[in-house]
Amino acid sequence: MSRVHVLLLQHGVTAFDYSVPAGMALQPGDVVMVPLGPRRVMGVVWDDDTTAPPVNPAKLKPVIARLDIAPLDAPLRRLIDWVADYYIASPSAVLRMAMPSLSALEPPRRVPHWRFVPGQPPRTARRAEVLERLTDLDEPGALPLAEWARLADTTPAMLRTLAAAGHFDTIAAAEPAPPLPRPHHAPPTLSPAQTAAAARLRAAVTARTFAPLLLHGVTGSGKTEVYFEAIAATLFPDGKGPPGDSRRAEDNEASAQSSSPACGGGVSEADGGGKGQTLVLLPEIALTQPWITRFTARFGVPPTVWHSSLKPAARRAAWRAATTGAAKVIVGARSALFLPLPNLRLIIVDEAHDSAFKQEEGVQYHARDTAVMRAQFAGIPIILSTATPALETREQVARGRYQEITLPARFGGAQLPAITMIDLRRTPPPRGRWIAPPLFAALTETLNRGEQALLFLNRRGYAPLTLCRACGERINCPNCTAWMVEHRLTRRLLCHHCGHQSPVPPACPSCGVEHSLVPCGPGVERLAEEVAASFPAARTALVTSDSVRGADDAAALVTAVQNRELDLLIGTQMITKGYDFPGLTLVGVIDADLGLSGGDLRAAERSFQQIAQVSGRAGRGETAGRVFVQTHMPEAPVMTAIAASDAEGFYAAERDARLRHHMPPFGRLAALVISSEDEAAATDAARAIGATAPAATGFEVWGPAPAPLAMLRGRHRHRLLIHARRSAPLQDYIRRWLAPLRLPASVRVTIDVDPHSFL
Numbered sequence: 001m002s003r004v005h006v007l008l009l010q011h012g013v014t015a016f017d018y019s020v021p022a023g024m025a026l027q028p029g030d031v032v033m034v035p036l037g038p039r040r041v042m043g044v045v046w047d048d049d050t051t052a053p054p055v056n057p058a059k060l061k062p063v064i065a066r067l068d069i070a071p072l073d074a075p076l077r078r079l080i081d082w083v084a085d086y087y088i089a090s091p092s093a094v095l096r097m098a099m100p101s102l103s104a105l106e107p108p109r110r111v112p113h114w115r116f117v118p119g120q121p122p123r124t125a126r127r128a129e130v131l132e133r134l135t136d137l138d139e140p141g142a143l144p145l146a147e148w149a150r151l152a153d154t155t156p157a158m159l160r161t162l163a164a165a166g167h168f169d170t171i172a173a174a175e176p177a178p179p180l181p182r183p184h185h186a187p188p189t190l191s192p193a194q195t196a197a198a199a200r201l202r203a204a205v206t207a208r209t210f211a212p213l214l215l216h217g218v219t220g221s222g223k224t225e226v227y228f229e230a231i232a233a234t235l236f237p238d239g240k241g242p243p244g245d246s247r248r249a250e251d252n253e254a255s256a257q258s259s260s261p262a263c264g265g266g267v268s269e270a271d272g273g274g275k276g277q278t279l280v281l282l283p284e285i286a287l288t289q290p291w292i293t294r295f296t297a298r299f300g301v302p303p304t305v306w307h308s309s310l311k312p313a314a315r316r317a318a319w320r321a322a323t324t325g326a327a328k329v330i331v332g333a334r335s336a337l338f339l340p341l342p343n344l345r346l347i348i349v350d351e352a353h354d355s356a357f358k359q360e361e362g363v364q365y366h367a368r369d370t371a372v373m374r375a376q377f378a379g380i381p382i383i384l385s386t387a388t389p390a391l392e393t394r395e396q397v398a399r400g401r402y403q404e405i406t407l408p409a410r411f412g413g414a415q416l417p418a419i420t421m422i423d424l425r426r427t428p429p430p431r432g433r434w435i436a437p438p439l440f441a442a443l444t445e446t447l448n449r450g451e452q453a454l455l456f457l458n459r460r461g462y463a464p465l466t467l468c469r470a471c472g473e474r475i476n477c478p479n480c481t482a483w484m485v486e487h488r489l490t491r492r493l494l495c496h497h498c499g500h501q502s503p504v505p506p507a508c509p510s511c512g513v514e515h516s517l518v519p520c521g522p523g524v525e526r527l528a529e530e531v532a533a534s535f536p537a538a539r540t541a542l543v544t545s546d547s548v549r550g551a552d553d554a555a556a557l558v559t560a561v562q563n564r565e566l567d568l569l570i571g572t573q574m575i576t577k578g579y580d581f582p583g584l585t586l587v588g589v590i591d592a593d594l595g596l597s598g599g600d601l602r603a604a605e606r607s608f609q610q611i612a613q614v615s616g617r618a619g620r621g622e623t624a625g626r627v628f629v630q631t632h633m634p635e636a637p638v639m640t641a642i643a644a645s646d647a648e649g650f651y652a653a654e655r656d657a658r659l660r661h662h663m664p665p666f667g668r669l670a671a672l673v674i675s676s677e678d679e680a681a682a683t684d685a686a687r688a689i690g691a692t693a694p695a696a697t698g699f700e701v702w703g704p705a706p707a708p709l710a711m712l713r714g715r716h717r718h719r720l721l722i723h724a725r726r727s728a729p730l731q732d733y734i735r736r737w738l739a740p741l742r743l744p745a746s747v748r749v750t751i752d753v754d755p756h757s758f759l
């Protein structure tokens with residue numbers, strides 16, 4: 001090949017052709033350094049673009065170097081092309097999600113390892129003591145300094161002193177490979193229903209073909225335990241016997257030992273050659289720590305973690321381990337989806353209904369749907385695990401495209417909780433409070449019995465609105481069409497859309513009257529205040545993105561709840577997902593109507609899922625659970641369905657409504673958001689774009705109209721919504737429409753295919 005097509009990682013450019021210098025052999029997928037003007041930039045050799053006009057090879061600049069990085073395999077390249085095409089994004093922007101940062105791509109770092117050299121006793125007593133402990137160690141071999149300090153119960157500084165006296169020599173060793181998960185470490189005893197489900201998942205892994213599987217089990221049915229069995233099935237070398245074969249189990253334990261970090265060896269095929277990789281996607285980073293704990297209990301070693309808040313060194317190590325195939329199980333949030341994984345055998349999307357899988361910035365892809373495409377291109381099974389599958393997923397089952405595997409009952413005889421609706425019109429809470437009498441009584445009983453309770457209110461902060469009693473002024477964000485939310489813990493007003501902050505002003509900014517500002521409505525902090533006044537002895541924790549800021553906080557919270565150091569949790573949607581707290585027996589939903597306002601396409605479905613999920617946290621252990629749901633509209637279909645635990649009825653009605661209006665999944669939507677800091681420019685551009693919408697059968701264009709969030713981060717926003725019949729070529733239509741447009745530089749148009757947010 002004398003010429004290659006290279007997709008560049010650079011912002012603002014896509015792909016160029018380059019010539020290949022003599023002596024360099026390049027394949028599609030190879031990572032290269034190429035010239036771009038005066039700079040050198042990184043790119044990936046892409047599959048030939050046969051539609052491009054031929055270029056005179058003499059005019060091409062040569063590739064500078066091929067980098068020593070695992071190449072991107074064909075299925076991943078196809079996925080990147082698919083995402084760019086389907087979501088109408090730049091292929092470069094998609095590639096950047098697969099190739100995180102230059103520093104993460106550096107060749108393996110040689111970490112200094114230290115080897116102990118016994119010798120003449122040192123001069124001071126303290127050193128002699130440490131030396132004695134070192135001598136007593138049982139041939140630890142070469143280790144990083146920190147590890148020596150831990151083993152000898154001393155400081156790195158002390159060890160450096162000993163090294164200066166000749167007691168250590170150092171060698172450079174490659175980063176240790178992650179230890180291998182052991183499929184037979186601690187398997188659970190599965191119930192008959194779980195056994196049957198696990199067998200079907202294992203069969204899909206062994207079959208090695210594309211298979212989308214919906215693992216649909218009620219909350220607490222053991223979906224995690226069951227899909228762990230599918231992971232176990234990927235951990236056996238090719239053709240070397242299925243799980244359950246004890247001879248192989250011993251081999252596995254042995255190879256796991258030999259790759260322990262202490263041997264300091266690099267990654268080799270012998271560490272796990274042939275064994276498959278599993279990618280597990282979770283909706284939130286906060287859920288990773290409890291997941292890691294459960295995985296470690298089951299498989300004896302932790303998985304490899306990948307998410308955006310990893311520190312650089314951990315990121316580099318995880319990248320190398322994942323992309324060389326050394327890491328067998330990789331768990332992460334959305335961004336892990338594009339990791340190059342040379343031996344990918346299984347994908348699992350946990351809590352697959354969760355709307356957090358939809359990315360709302362940059363490339364606006366849906367990680368659940370994209371994961372299914374990745375599985376298809378790789379020819380492997382994918383498990384979507386959830387208690388409340390999305391209507392889209394249910395429809396795929398109905399059309400026979402996905403197989404459904406059900407777990408209809410909770411594990412161990414635990415019952416689903418009893419649900420009581422509280423009509424706030426008939427039994428309202430006392431003035432200035434938010435907990436209605438029936439929930440209050442249940443809470444009192446629960447706490448008196450020493451059991452745990454959870455109150456769910458999907459509103460961060462103290463109050464969603466701050467109002468002036470004198471003039472009626474509402475305090476708005478200067479950059480957004482949104483109220484500023486009071487946060488008492490930080491004594492600030494905060495915009496939840498752009499992050500703008502200000503102190504709570506002593507007087508109304510509009511009329512100047514002092515002490516006139518009053519909080520309106522409850523947020524979780526205000527609810528916590530009420531609880532503290534009513535139940536002063538209860539040990540309470542707030543669970544919101546303000547108080548639980550990362551994986552470590554989430555882990556600490558889980559431990560505290562499991563150790564019964566907390567009696568009562570007050571949380572936003574963060575607390576509804578996936579947590580397993582066996583001592584929790586009461587759930588109160590403070591405002592079930594909250595999710596229904598705004599009336600977007602999925603509002604009712606999302607409310608149903610959220611309330612079903614949070615209810616699912618109750619009664620998972622030995623004691624039965626109770627759920628109280630406070631609402632002003634108990635007669636709304638979503639509320640009657642919740643009261644009757646009638647998911648099937650709810651989804652049948654929801655499906656009919658969407659079908660009647662040709663709404664997804666029975667029709668397709670795409671949104672265009674036109675924005676500018678200059679209000680007139682945004683309005684003019686929106687009008688001009690609206691006026692040029694091509695006429696085509698099967699397509700309707702709604703708008704332009706000012707967006708509900710008419711201003712966001714200082715940009716004025718207008719929206720257009722494109723509705724298409726199911727089989728209409730939506731992306732082509734949009735490309736044809738937008739390609740000839742010439743817009744002022746201040747105007748930005750973002751395209752959202754299959755939008756989930758309509759703000």
Ligand SMILES: Nc1ncnc2c1ncn2[C@@H]1O[C@H](COP(=O)(O)OP(=O)(O)OP(=O)(O)O)[C@@H](O)[C@H]1O
Pocket residue numbers: 188189190191194217218219220221222223224225226386387411577578579580616620
């Ligand atoms: N076969 C089993 N043996 C022992 N414990 C089990 C088994 N199956 C499930 N469990 C336990 O039951 C609890 C619920 O299981 P798990 O969390 O896997 O359910 P889930 O279906 O994933 O729930 P959710 O959808 O609410 O997240 C956990 O504590 C789990 O360890």
Ligand SMILES: [Zn+2]
Pocket residue numbers: 477478479480482495496497498499500713
């Ligand atoms: Zn704002």
